[in-house]
Amino acid sequence: MCLRSPDRAVTWPCSQLMSLPAMASPTLSPDSSSQEALSAPTCSPTSDSENLSPDELELLAKLEEQNRLLEADSKSMRSMNGSRRNSGSSLVSSSSASSNLSHLEEDTWILWGRIANEWEEWRRRKEKLLKELIRKGIPHHFRAIVWQLLCSATDMPVKNQYSELLKMSSPCEKLIRRDIARTYPEHEFFKGQDSLGQEVLFNVMKAYSLVDREVGYCQGSAFIVGLLLMQMPEEEAFCVFVRLMQEYRLRELFKPSMAELGLCIYQFEYMLQEQLPDLNTHFRSQSFHTSMYASSWFLTLFLTTFPLPVATRVFDIFMYEGLEIVFRVGLALLQVNQTELMQLDMEGMSQYFQRVIPHQFDSCPDKLILKAYQVKYNPKKMKRLEKEYAAMKSKEMEEQIEIKRLRTENRLLKQRIETLEKESAALADRLIQGQVTRAQEAEENYVIKRELAVVRQQCSSAAEDLQKAQSTIRQLQEQQDNPRLTEDFVAHLETELEQSRLRETETLGALREMQDKVLDMEKRNSSLPDENNVARLQEELKALKVREGEAVASARELKLQLQELSDTWQAHLSRGGRWKESPRKLVLGELQDELMSVRLREAQALAEGRELRQRVVELETQDHIHRNLLNRVEAERAALQEKLQYLAAQNKGLQTQLSESRRKQAEAECKVRPRPPPRPGPRPAAPLTRPRPLPPEQGGGDGRAPAGGGQHGGGGRDAAAHRRAGDPEGGGPHPGPTEPLGLVAVHPRAQGSDRGAEGRGAAAEGPATLRGPAGLRRAGPGAAPG
CATH class of the missing domain: 1.20.120 (Four Helix Bundle (Hemerythrin (Met), subunit A))
Structure with missing residues (x-):
């Protein structure tokens, strides 16, 4: 097993790192985890040096010499720092600050060297302290060995198969080649086409696609393998990746069904609803589903979200605690940015997740880890949610099976219906053809029957003619003489x-x-x-x-x-x-x-x-x-x-108007007539004035007051003219006190003549005839008014 340092192209055997000297019992300070990288590792020779080659022995001697020099420098720095503390100087020089920093780095280096050497003891007896150290960050040069120890990938049988797997061909090679250029395109190790990083990444992904043919290749897994290749050789990275897929639930995440991803999204939604209900309501109102921003968190373990230093810290904790850190970090991000997210719409939130959130903790990843462990996480509740999700999925699966069965039956029924429709159409065509044939035959039969009837009629008429001719012949024979x-x-x-x-x-x-x-x-x-x-x-x-x-x-x-x-x-x-x-x-x-x-x-x-x-x-x-x-x-x-x-209704109305006019005239005369002053002597009363009858040419007729609107008298035409002129009474100007109203009644003889004229003029009623408001027909200027 070897350890790769990206800063220096040097490879150290793992056996030498396992036998690092226990120099002194280090004291773990609170700031010891703030430094992650050292310039070069120090190794001491072991009892296994007898089996090493001369070049390796020479390299070990040089490393031991460098270790002694570093040890002497650290002791001098400690004495200098002690003298300054004893002198009570209030000022701290820059040299003392660098000395303290190197001292902390040396203590961290020594501590993690002891952890690597005594891994089993630390894993059994100092688990809590180990957990705290991992949360504070694993030093950069120790990540390779510690990650292998955390996932127990040091001795795996699949490591011996790696070279054989590379000789085989995978069905996913084209897909892997296409996605390699998208994996860490800005990193020096993977920059450039056909670079060393891209080549080893292709080898590892191809080997795993052959080992696990069910999963094959999934796009997000390339980022995890790329991070491993930044820390260790490709064979060891392959072993660690296989262990991660098998023991850390990543295999379920990257399966084609992605059932584990659905479970993680379901659990995360429950935590979001429980701890941030307002933000969850806002997401629902904006149709911003959890899978739109959290899927990459679970698939790439924040490697595509945060810069590499922050993402590596999260990956350190993931190697020890599993997917729990993903839930914690994701919910911590939402808690920190809740106020800003509540003010954004769906598009704004997408942009915020892509541009703002990834760079919030670039300078202080410890703050992110602290926020993450302030999030409430209940493993029992997560187990219960997992059971609920499994039950829900099983129910959905049953429903899908039932739906699939029903769809299959529906498809078969549709096919059957189509077949029956075709048969029905064929039968309908045959039926129509038969009906047409029968109609033609019926028509032919009808024509034949008609012809037969005509022939029979002709035959009967011919027989009758024959009988008549025979009778005529007999008569002629009788009359022959x-x-x-x-x-x-x-x-x-x-x-x-x-x-x-x-x-x-x-x-x-x-x-x-x-x-x-x-x-x-x-x-x-x-x-x-x-x-x-x-x-x-x-x-x-x-x-x-x-x-x-x-x-x-x-x-x-x-x-x-x-x-x-x-x-x-x-x-x-x-x-x-x-x-x-x-x-x-x-x-x-x-x-x-x-x-x-x-x-x-x-x-x-x-x-x-x-x-x-x-x-x-x-x-x-x-x-x-x-x-x-x-x-x-x-x-x-x-x-x-x-x-x-x-006309009867009009006559009745005119009679009513006449009586009302007479009453008003009498009232007016009573009001206008002056009362004579009293005289000493008697005076004869003035004769009463009678209303003057209208002359015959004005519609007076026989002296009676006409009812306005006769058929042949002139009063009818005058009344109609006055009505057209706007006179409401239809009888001309209002008369004086001694004059009667201009109302004309229909004379009985005029009515009789009208009835006679109606009989004569009924046939002469032409297109000029109009109807009044109550159905009354009015003729032209020469006809009698209606």
């Missing part, structure tokens, strides 16, 4: 031809009459503005056009029938004298004549049927016109009834 029937038949055909011509002439005359009537009606329609008459005439015009079309069609058919009859008649005439021929030809001619008569009767029946249909259409048209007329009459009746109600 009577030659007189042919002449009667010809006379009958002539009569029918004349009648057909007469009907054609009548039809053409009726058509011309209808056309003239249509033209007349169109002229009248264009000259008459009445909307109702126009509508009625339009309906009649439509009906006439329909009838005209039907008449034209009938005339055309009659022309065709007449043409056929004429052709038949000409053919018959061309066969004149046929009765003189043979009897067989006569029978055939008679049959043809009979067939012609049947056709003529058929044509006559068709003409009569068309006439009847035309009559039916005409009757339906008239019925439609009458219905429209009845609807208009009903609408006009309802409007007139509404108008009558409105």
